[in-house]
Amino acid sequence: MPLITFKKAFLLSALALKSSATPTPSTHVSVSVNPKIRFQEVDGFGVSQAFQRAEDVFGKYGLSKVNQTHVLNLLYDKDIGAGFTILRNGIGSSNTSDSNFMNSIEPTDPGSPTAKPDYEWDHYNSAQFPLAEQAYSRDLQTLYANAWSAPGYMKTNDDENNGGYLCGVDNETCASGDWIQAYADYLVQYARFYKESGVEVTHLGFLNEPQFAASYAGMLSNGTQAADVIRVLAKTIKKSGLDLKITCCDGIGWDDQEAMMAGLEAGPDPAINYLDTVTGHGYDSAPTYPLSTKKKTWLTEWADLSGGYTPYTFYENGGVGEGMTWANHIQVAMRDAGTSAFLYWIGAENSTTNSALINLLVDEVVPSKRFWAFAQFSKFVRPGAYRVEASSSNANVTVSSFENENGKIATQLLNQLGVDVEVSVQIASLKSGVVIHPYLTNNEYDLEALNTFKSGKGGSFQARVPARSMISFVSA
Incomplete structure (x- = not known):
């Protein structure tokens, strides 16, 4: 038989997936799943292609038409x-498209906050518009439009870059006046342009990492100042007739977002009442605990920005760009922080760094192990699923489990040990004879479909999980 077939057959034999007969393991782990105990609803998984990274997908650096379709299908x-x-778009604030800047729909200062704006729409939006069209034609369900900054003329520093505050928010005034309403109108107009062109923006955000005065587009804010904008934006959306959900505030770390919650909750008219989703990033601090809110929470940006290139490594030494590292980040965020969504920074870009899930090398497409770690969740845990109770007897063999709207249960086991483990899994309420589909990712395999088997009495089955590997067990 061919080598690959032999290797797969050998692996399947070694895994010994079965629903009966007790193995004789060197390390044994018991896993329990109870779908009757539910936690947060899942909205999905995703990426961004902001700052002209969408153009990479459409051949800016030589990606062929065939591979453009390949990348879109992979994503x-x-x-x-x-x-x-979920796709996270960047709402541009620049009057140029030089370098990787994102064009504003209002590049010209109208002169005052109450002057008539001169909006411009090119049906391209740094290639984000055609990307959204292509994504919606596949399985996209949520388009999150997020502004890194207001246009410079609306800010205290008169610059889209280098921090600065929106004119008119608490303790920040400008000679030109209060620009909060004009900024709200600007954001809503962006969504209106998309809708009129046939693409639906579902979620709208107006800040990105407001604790950080970046050299690129960005805008500073605390929770109280964000609340000033939210109240006006909510009224503007209601008046527009558009169906838009407001998000806030994409703090640079989970702790930074937590620090903004008091300002969003304060006052006789708490801004939190107008929010659909609270959003944060994982850079300064990871999402390891629930934010202080009853609203849904999303991890909307995180990546390995260290400059390394480890596309083929699921596990070597626990490096920041390895697939197992990101599988663990996702599992912890969903399980311990109760997030409803998890987004990596960039989906695909022409680079040899770990800032994307898929590296494009002119016309070569390299899905990283990070990508396959994400796919272990996103492929089988669909929007509308609920996280359910799941536990493991070994702290280094971690588990998460979700029940989809169609009743299919997806359970992810991440073996972080250096040895194979035998696992006994019991899924309460799962009938015997249900077909289980296992999928494996490790250094050697990418979401490899293994032999199916059937659950035993009481929804139980046994399996071997290789060292430093991840397996998703999906019920039929």
């Missing part, structure tokens, strides 16, 4: 690829 087709369901 957004659940049958072919990861089936990401």
Whole structure:
């Protein structure tokens, strides 16, 4: 038989997936799943292609038409690829498209906050618009439009870059006046342009990492100042007739977002009442605990920005760009922080760094192990699923489990030990004879479909999980 077939057959034999007969393991782990105990609803998994990274997908650096389709399918087709369901667009604030700047829909200062704006729409939006069209034609369900900054003329520093505050928020005034309403109108107009062009923006955000005065587009804010904007934006959306959900505030770390919650909750008219989703990033601090809110929470940006290049490594030494590292980040965020969504920074870009899940090297497409770690979740845990109770007897063999709207249960086991483990899994309420589909990712395999088997009495089954590997068990 061919080598690859032999290797797969050998692996399947070694895993010894079965629903009966007790193995004789060197390390044994018991896993319990109870779908009757539910936690947060899942909205999905996704990426961004902001700052002109969408153009990379459409051949800016030589990606062929065939491979453009291949990348789009890897990102957004659940049958072919990861089936990401959330795309995070950048709402531009620049009057140029030089370098990787994102164009503003209002590049010219109208002169005052009450002057008539001169909006411009090119049906391209740094290639984000055609990307959204292609994503929606596959499995995209949520388009999150997020502004890094207001246009410079609306800010205290008269610059889209280097921090600065929106004119008119608490303790920040400008000679030109209060620009909060004009900024709200600007954000809503962006969504209106998309809708009129046939693409639906579902979520709208107006800040990105407001604790950080970056050299690129960005805007500073605390919770109280964000609340000033939210109240006006909510009224503007209601008046527009558009169906838009407001998000805030994409703090640079989970702790930074937590620090903003008091300001969002304060006052006789708490801004939190107008929010649909609270958003944060993982850079300064990871999402390891629930934020102080009853609203849904999303991890909307995080990546390995250290400059390394480890596309083929699921595990070597626990490095920041390795696939197992990101599988663990996702599992912890969903399980311990109760997030409803998890987004990596960039989906695909022409680079040899770890800032994307897929590296494009002119016309070569390299899905990283980070990508396959994401796919272990996104392919099988669909929007509308609920996280359910799951526990493991070994702290180094971690588990998460989700029940989809169609009743299919997806359980992820991450073996972080250096040895194979035998696991006994019991899924309460799962009938005997249900077909289980296992999928494996490790240094050697990428979401490899293993032999199916059937659950035993009481929804139980046994399996071997290789060292430093991840397996998703999905019920039929």
